[in-house]
Amino acid sequence: MTTVGTSATAIAAAVRAGEVTARQVTEDHLAAIEAREGEIHAFNLVTAEQALAAADAVDATVAAGGDPGRLAGVPLALKDNLCTRGIPTTCSSRILEGWRPPYDATVVERMAAAGAVSVGKTNLDEFAMGSSTENSAFGPTRNPHDTTKVPGGSSGGSAAAVAAGFAPLALGSDTGGSIRQPAALCGVVGVKPTYGAVSRYGLVAFASSLDQIGPFARTVADAALLLEVIGGHDRRDTTSIPRPAPSLVDVLDRGVDGLRIGLITELTGEGIASDVAARVDAAAAALTAAGAVVGEASVPATTLGLSAYYLIAPAEASSNLARYDGVRYGARVDGATTGEMMELTRTAGFGPEVKRRIMLGTYALSAGYYDAYYGKAQRVRTLIARDFAAAYESFDLLLSPTSPTTAFALGEKADDPLTMYLNDVCTIPTNLAGHAAMSVPFGVGDDGMPVGVQLLAPSRGEPVMFRAAAVLEAAMEVAP
Amino acid sequence: MAASLTRDDVARIATLARLRLTDEELERTTEQLAAVLDHAADVEALDVDGVPPMTHPEPLVNVLRPDVVGATLDRDEVLACAPSAEDGQFRVPPILGEEP
Numbered sequence: 317m318t319t320v321g322t323s324a325t326a327i328a329a330a331v332r333a334g335e336v337t338a339r340q341v342t343e344d345h346l347a348a349i350e351a352r353e354g355e356i357h358a359f360n361l362v363t364a365e366q367a368l369a370a371a372d373a374v375d376a377t378v379a380a381g382g383d384p385g386r387l388a389g390v391p392l393a394l395k396d397n398l399c400t401r402g403i404p405t406t407c408s409s410r411i412l413e414g415w416r417p418p419y420d421a422t423v424v425e426r427m428a429a430a431g432a433v434s435v436g437k438t439n440l441d442e443f444a445m446g447s448s449t450e451n452s453a454f455g456p457t458r459n460p461h462d463t464t465k466v467p468g469g470s471s472g473g474s475a476a477a478v479a480a481g482f483a484p485l486a487l488g489s490d491t492g493g494s495i496r497q498p499a500a501l502c503g504v505v506g507v508k509p510t511y512g513a514v515s516r517y518g519l520v521a522f523a524s525s526l527d528q529i530g531p532f533a534r535t536v537a538d539a540a541l542l543l544e545v546i547g548g549h550d551r552r553d554t555t556s557i558p559r560p561a562p563s564l565v566d567v568l569d570r571g572v573d574g575l576r577i578g579l580i581t582e583l584t585g586e587g588i589a590s591d592v593a594a595r596v597d598a599a600a601a602a603l604t605a606a607g608a609v610v611g612e613a614s615v616p617a618t619t620l621g622l623s624a625y626y627l628i629a630p631a632e633a634s635s636n637l638a639r640y641d642g643v644r645y646g647a648r649v650d651g652a653t654t655g656e657m658m659e660l661t662r663t664a665g666f667g668p669e670v671k672r673r674i675m676l677g678t679y680a681l682s683a684g685y686y687d688a689y690y691g692k693a694q695r696v697r698t699l700i701a702r703d704f705a706a707a708y709e710s711f712d713l714l715l716s717p718t719s720p721t722t723a724f725a726l727g728e729k730a731d732d733p734l735t736m737y738l739n740d741v742c743t744i745p746t747n748l749a750g751h752a753a754m755s756v757p758f759g760v761g762d763d764g765m766p767v768g769v770q771l772l773a774p775s776r777g778e779p780v781m782f783r784a785a786a787v788l789e790a791a792m793e794v795a796p
Numbered sequence: 797m798a799a800s801l802t803r804d805d806v807a808r809i810a811t812l813a814r815l816r817l818t819d820e821e822l823e824r825t826t827e828q829l830a831a832v833l834d835h836a837a838d839v840e841a842l843d844v845d846g847v848p849p850m851t852h853p854e855p856l857v858n859v860l861r862p863d864v865v866g867a868t869l870d871r872d873e874v875l876a877c878a879p880s881a882e883d884g885q886f887r888v889p890p891i892l893g894e895e896p
Contacts, residue, residue: 418869418877511853525852622835646877654888671817674815676832679833697849699844734831737835
């Protein structure tokens, strides 16, 4: 019997108890990858050899009577913008071709220290800029539920890997919805933790004040377990919260009795497909049935989120991506002068969407436009944070769709950046505020494709958020 | 303001961003950026006088570590990542166009 489809929690328990070897688990999952990776393209690189070596080390620890950790022998897929020592890290960009990082990201160290086994690096929109994983220099990833559809993005490879059973766990990064939206479109759990809850050390920067690493899993409990393992203070990230990470796994069964949950009115009307809206209503009903008091919450400034985000994120990106100049790492196209070399390298190395965002950000920051665009967008960010704070005076959690629609067809929105950006309308406000949010699978739309509902919590509100997620998951098991 | 975004503006931004665009790319980028900036007109038109800018979700303060020697990346390993290196340094083409 294969271990593919078994939860991370169950795999780790079985490996620690010596009931199954990490090698067996790894071989099962590598076989699953072998069988279906050709049509999905979840990975930029499958690290089978390293995975088997890591699994053998876990088995050796068990054999010696030691404890390999809370994720013992659990296969895990890493988004290819997380640095892995000696293993190519491309960000799905030509400009990082050939680069092997000289260090591991903190989350990579922590998951390995807990006994997890990395099976490979997953595809993404180049530098995490996109909502469909079509902006990859190495070709698109396809949705395991229907390979004519996108998996969402930018962490589409990680979401697809979990949905396809290639690994029970994956890590992604979320700057404007890049974990939650693909999780919704692929029918898995995806979490954007509170800003500062997970170290960004070793995450290739896109927009530093918005980026956050988080887990993908098939179950809420598995997502909680992985977040506990990777979270907590890290002195190598100066924005890391210098306090212990909250317990999540232990509070999952506490329910939502008496909790006040607000349906965000601005994110439930116009622009949201009716089949998605119906699932959000069903989620509200399930939470009510479990004892929560669900009402309507108004967060007016969220309507400005998209505009503010598409000024702030490109501005930070244009600054962060200035480092790709052909001098210190990655590709270089030679030129007669250093200036020419840099220009030729960047022109050849970046894809169209990355160039578009760099241009937009450079414009928003340039002399004469800074106050009108970037400066104003930062003030809007304050308005959004204030409106959320006001809503959280009346509610413990907020609820909305994760994405306005189910998965769309490959190529459908590829030529229209603005239409593509509208995918992120429900997820962006959380990043701007620095709060926590997660997408929980909650049934399917009219086309039979997965729908995710989004639970939003204030900073450090993960424990209550996970309790509600567990309630939704249980409701789906009873009556899908 | 978005309506006034011209091809020349876009060409100037490309130079600042160290990117070369073909004529066709210049044309398309001008249209696409104008569309995004049009959408941002709601932000641009907003009266936010007196609202402080938010640069970051958490108040940023200087984070200091004890001034003790710790592990750092190995120099040769870092230089091995570079397209060109020599004598323990990154090697680049001439800066000002002079002969090396």
